Amino acid sequence: xxxxxxxxxxxxxxxxxxxxxxxxxxxxxxxxxxxxxxxxxxxxxxxxxxxxxxxxxxxxxxxxxxxxxxxxxxxxxxxxxxxxxxxxxxxxxxxxxxxxxxxxxxxxxxxxxxxxxxxxxxxxxxxxxxxxxxxxxxxxxxxxxxxxxxxxxxxxxxxxxxxxxxxxxxxxxxxxxxxxxxxxxxxxxxxxxxxxxxxxxxxxxxxxxxxxxxxxxxxxxxxxxxxxxxxxxxxxxxxxxxxxxxxxxxxxxxxxxxxxxxxxxxxxxxxxxxxxxxxxxxxxxxxxxxxxxxxxxxxxxxxxxxxxxxxxxxxx
Amino acid sequence: xxxxxxxxxxxxxxxxxxxxxxxxxxxxxxxxxxxxxxxxxxxxxxxxxxxxxxxxxxxxxxxxxxxxxxxxxxxxxxxxxxxxxxxxxxxxxxxxxxxxxxxxxxxxxxxxxxxxxxxxxxxxxxxxxxxxxxxxxxxxxxxxxxxxxxxxxxxxxxxxxxxxxxxxxxxxxxxxxxxxxxxxxxxxxxxxxxxxxxxxxxxxxxxxxxxxxxxxxxxxxxxxxxxxxxxxxxxxxxxxxxxxxxxxxxxxxxxxxxxxxxxxxxxxxxxxxxxxxxxxxxxxxxxxxxxxxxxxxxxxxxxxxxxxxxxxxxxxxxxxxxxxxxxxxxxxxxxxxxxxxxxxxxxxxxxxxxxxxxxxxxxxxxxxxxxxxxxxxxxxxxxxxxxxxxxxxxxxxxxxxxxxxxxxxxxxxxxxxxxxxxxxxxxxxxxxxxxxxxxxxxxxxxxxxxxxxxxxxxxxxxxxxxxxxxxxxxxxxxxxxxxxxxxxxxxxxxxxxxxxxxxxxxxxxxxxxxxxxxxxxxxxxxxxxxxxxxxxxxxxxxxxxxxxxxxxxxxxxxxxxxxxxxxxxxxxxxxxxxxxxxxxxxxxxxxxxxxxxxxxxxxxxxxxxxxxxxxxxxx
Numbered sequence: 001x002x003x004x005x006x007x008x009x010x011x012x013x014x015x016x017x018x019x020x021x022x023x024x025x026x027x028x029x030x031x032x033x034x035x036x037x038x039x040x041x042x043x044x045x046x047x048x049x050x051x052x053x054x055x056x057x058x059x060x061x062x063x064x065x066x067x068x069x070x071x072x073x074x075x076x077x078x079x080x081x082x083x084x085x086x087x088x089x090x091x092x093x094x095x096x097x098x099x100x101x102x103x104x105x106x107x108x109x110x111x112x113x114x115x116x117x118x119x120x121x122x123x124x125x126x127x128x129x130x131x132x133x134x135x136x137x138x139x140x141x142x143x144x145x146x147x148x149x150x151x152x153x154x155x156x157x158x159x160x161x162x163x164x165x166x167x168x169x170x171x172x173x174x175x176x177x178x179x180x181x182x183x184x185x186x187x188x189x190x191x192x193x194x195x196x197x198x199x200x201x202x203x204x205x206x207x208x209x210x211x212x213x214x215x216x217x218x219x220x221x222x223x224x225x226x227x228x229x230x231x232x233x234x235x236x237x238x239x240x241x242x243x244x245x246x247x248x249x250x251x252x253x254x255x256x257x258x259x260x261x262x263x264x265x266x267x268x269x270x271x272x273x274x275x276x277x278x279x280x281x282x283x284x285x286x287x288x289x290x291x292x293x294x295x296x297x298x299x300x301x302x303x304x305x306x307x308x309x310x311x312x313x314x315x316x
Numbered sequence: 317x318x319x320x321x322x323x324x325x326x327x328x329x330x331x332x333x334x335x336x337x338x339x340x341x342x343x344x345x346x347x348x349x350x351x352x353x354x355x356x357x358x359x360x361x362x363x364x365x366x367x368x369x370x371x372x373x374x375x376x377x378x379x380x381x382x383x384x385x386x387x388x389x390x391x392x393x394x395x396x397x398x399x400x401x402x403x404x405x406x407x408x409x410x411x412x413x414x415x416x417x418x419x420x421x422x423x424x425x426x427x428x429x430x431x432x433x434x435x436x437x438x439x440x441x442x443x444x445x446x447x448x449x450x451x452x453x454x455x456x457x458x459x460x461x462x463x464x465x466x467x468x469x470x471x472x473x474x475x476x477x478x479x480x481x482x483x484x485x486x487x488x489x490x491x492x493x494x495x496x497x498x499x500x501x502x503x504x505x506x507x508x509x510x511x512x513x514x515x516x517x518x519x520x521x522x523x524x525x526x527x528x529x530x531x532x533x534x535x536x537x538x539x540x541x542x543x544x545x546x547x548x549x550x551x552x553x554x555x556x557x558x559x560x561x562x563x564x565x566x567x568x569x570x571x572x573x574x575x576x577x578x579x580x581x582x583x584x585x586x587x588x589x590x591x592x593x594x595x596x597x598x599x600x601x602x603x604x605x606x607x608x609x610x611x612x613x614x615x616x617x618x619x620x621x622x623x624x625x626x627x628x629x630x631x632x633x634x635x636x637x638x639x640x641x642x643x644x645x646x647x648x649x650x651x652x653x654x655x656x657x658x659x660x661x662x663x664x665x666x667x668x669x670x671x672x673x674x675x676x677x678x679x680x681x682x683x684x685x686x687x688x689x690x691x692x693x694x695x696x697x698x699x700x701x702x703x704x705x706x707x708x709x710x711x712x713x714x715x716x717x718x719x720x721x722x723x724x725x726x727x728x729x730x731x732x733x734x735x736x737x738x739x740x741x742x743x744x745x746x747x748x749x750x751x752x753x754x755x756x757x758x759x760x761x762x763x764x765x766x767x768x769x770x771x772x773x774x775x776x777x778x779x780x781x782x783x784x785x786x787x788x789x790x791x792x793x794x795x796x797x798x799x800x801x802x803x804x805x806x807x808x809x810x811x812x813x814x815x816x817x818x819x820x821x822x823x824x825x826x827x828x829x830x831x832x833x834x835x836x837x838x839x840x841x842x843x844x845x846x847x848x849x850x851x852x853x854x855x856x857x858x859x860x861x862x863x864x865x866x867x868x869x870x871x872x873x874x875x876x877x878x879x880x881x882x883x884x885x886x887x888x889x890x891x892x893x894x895x896x897x898x899x900x901x902x903x904x905x906x907x908x909x910x911x912x913x914x915x916x917x918x919x920x921x922x923x924x925x926x927x928x929x930x931x932x933x934x935x
Contacts, residue, residue, distance in 0.1 A: 056829070058829075058830045060831075060835075061833055064648045064726070072817050072818050076810055076811075076813040076814035080813060083809070097790060097803075098669075098805075099800065101801075102678070102806070105678075106669060108711070108714055112717075116718060116722055119723075119726040119848075121727070122646065122728035122847045123835070123836075123842060124848075125837075127847050127852075127853070130722060131848055131852070135856040137711065141711040142707035145703075145707040146703075149684075149703060153688065157798035158681075162799070216835065217835065221825060294860045301704075301708070308701065308704065313697065
């Protein structure tokens with residue numbers, strides 16, 4: 001573990017934490033443009049966070065320690081997840097301790113805590129949200145795991161930096177199995193980040209909401225941390241997608257600091273494109289009924305499994 | 317009751333000395349090797365916590381007399397120890413039966429309740445079906461030498477047909493004890509009936525003796541497993557895992573839920589075991605080692621976490637007198653200790669890092685990654701799909717555990733009398749704390765645990781998992797390329813980030829907190845009945861996996877002034893397997909019944925004819 005490695009790691013984590021709200025802001029801006037609305041600034045999420053941090057926290061009377069601890073735990077887990085996704089560089093000391101399976105585990109832990117906190121107050125919306133969040137989760141999590149599994153089978157390892165290096169390096173081979181898993185991954189990304197076909201991030205007090213229902217009792221700094229964690233989650237998912245399906249431009253061990261200088265603008269470009277694409281997907285699709293969401297996710301899971309089968313049949 | 321913990325302490329003693337010691341004794345051959353030792357550690361570790369807890373738990377003496385209960389409890393513990401130590405078929409069967417019978421009496425502690433008697437009978441029936449199969453399996457394995465020591469069986473060298481028969485019988489017999497689908501039906505009946513520490517012992521430890529039996533027979537006594545046996549074990553394991561978890565999701569009795577979850581975990585264990593057999597049968601030693609270690613690791617994990625959860629339900633049951641999830645809620649305020657320890661168990665069993673459930677899941681998935689290297693076409697394509705089922709089951713286990721913890725401990729109390737619930741007493745807390753500590757320890761220090769498990773692997777498979785590099789904190793099996801798992805690092809870095817966030821938010825901003833009523837959407841009436849019930853929480857699973865359930869629903873009509881809603885979910889396997897089997901047994905006994913005439917003269921005639929036939933045979 002070199003000093004340079006540690007520095008890269010720290011830089012990547014801090015960059016992820018700071019950039020994540022801007023990515024969310026960019027998606028929102030694109031959505032507004034596509035929907036003929038006056039677009040908010042990219043910096044709008046930061047303003048929201050600042051406002052929330054300065055407010056007085058209001059807790060429900062029967063909130064337990066679990067409820068108060070969850071925002072910190074969820075935020076911490078998302079930062080930890082950001083630390084093991086090779087977004088800027090593959091030279092990350094912490095990835096030695098957490099591979100793709102552990103990354104899925106970290107995301108699952110965050111979801112479990114979020115759902116438990118939602119059940120803590122005992123309101124109808126909270127428990128409903130928790131149930132639906134877990135419903136989305138239990139199908140999305142294995143789908144994500146299978147997506148990673150296919151990539152791991154292709155590159156022979158579950159270590160994310162090695163997968164990214166293996167897929168980007170050498171010849172630009174086309175893997176048909178990855179085409180299936182890319183679609184599955186997109187579905188999972190939409191569902192896990194409460195995006196439109198499954199959930200709507202911009203509504204409140206609607207019977208169909210999922211993610212927002214779990215946050216209903218949070219306020220002030222707790223809510224700020226939760227929203228920041230959600231932005232970070234979206235950022236992480238985008239970076240997992242880049243690592244698996246668009247791994248070029250990531251700094252490798254050999255490149256050192258210059259690679260990092262090159263990798264930052266590449267990541268920025270990827271994020272701009274992905275954010276715009278996400279906004280397009282959200283704008284052209286309609287929200288599904290909650291009962292249809294499992295079908296959507298089951299499709300994602302089956303597509304990922306199909307990708308696995310294609311890999312095993314064709315060996316590619 | 318202190319003797320209970322002393323006995324458990326004695327059993328826990330071999331924890332450090334994992335050596336090969338032979339103890340020949342004339343009638344009962346006992347032997348302790350690495351495999352036995354690991355399971356003895358499991359027995360000792362789990363039962364220490366359970367025994368300390370039960371010292372606090374049984375003070376009120378429910379049902380049976382405390383003294384009698386204590387005796388049965390110890391006989392049960394000792395017989396499990398002897399099952400593990402036995403080195404000949406006689407000793408094994410005697411202790412196996414003692415184990416079954418003592419646990420039967422423990423299950424029927426409250427024998428005045430008819431359902432409990434019925435559950436006990438079902439358990440005894442299936443236990444004996446299994447025991448017959450095990451006995452027959454030993455009969456096959458002695459291979460005509462009529463020597464029933466395990467040494468003789470090791471030397472018997474059966475042909476592939478007979479060893480397959482022996483394996484099939486053993487899998488049936490031990491599978492009945494372990495609760496593999498379709499022989500799982502006794503588990504959801506017996507576990508809720510037994511007192512909680514007994515459920516903990518049965519689910520946490522007794523089911524593992526069955527796993528021990530399969531391991532002993534497959535890898536030790538039969539020596540050369542055929543690869544396709546593994547496929548059977550794998551398929552049964554995956555079926556049990558999936559079936560167990562979806563049924564766990566729709567239960568409203570907390571102990572029944574845990575019983576179904578045990579079926580799921582046994583399924584995961586047998587999946588790993590099956591994979592190990594496949595690899596070993598095809599001479600892929602190091603790969604078999606990773607699957608076998610996943611299997612053993614999950615045995616240890618499940619022993620600790622399921623005991624912890626069962627004891628948690630015991631504490632809740634004592635405090636509230638309620639097993640139905642629909643009448644619990646909000647207990648985190650009244651029972652903070654129990655809630656905290658149970659949370660550890662819940663996170664562990666949901667397979668979340670950095671706790672122990674995740675380690676075995678990680679190993680199992682790594683083992684599945686190699687499944688495409690199996691040199692059998694078609695099989696190497698189907699086998700990796702097992703990973704998809706395992707992933708789905710793990711995610712569903714998370715769902716089940718959120719339901720379990722959320723409905724019992726979080727939210728508002730659903731009944732007014734829950735306000736009087738009291739926390740567990742000191743002894744009970746110590747028992748829970750030990751088990752929770754075990755979960756954390758197994759989760760955070762996998763390298764050290766695997767070093768011990770490698771001894772078993774080298775004994776059974778002649779291959780070890782090994783470790784790339786000599787780091788104490790990074791789990792990096794030698795066969796796994798490039799990737800590793802370091803829970804210590806994750807825990808430390810994660811805790812640092814969480815702490816740093818908390819400190820920074822506190823320092824940069826303010827720490828003002830105001831308490832207010834929960835948001836009621838402006839209607840001004842928010843009560844505990846508006847929370848999701850256990851049935852409600854299971855609804856998505858019921859909806860998605862509808863074909864697997866046999867449901868009968870009673871829906872109220874719109875004009876009903878006193879609406880009632882009820883749904884009963886039954887196991888389809890009852891309808892498919894057990895009811896026809898019961899019918900056949902009844903038909904057979906009806907056919908035989910004409911023998912029973914009720915006249916002494918007829919019975920004397922039977923005896924006379926039997927005597928004549930025997931004489932004719934002998935002469």
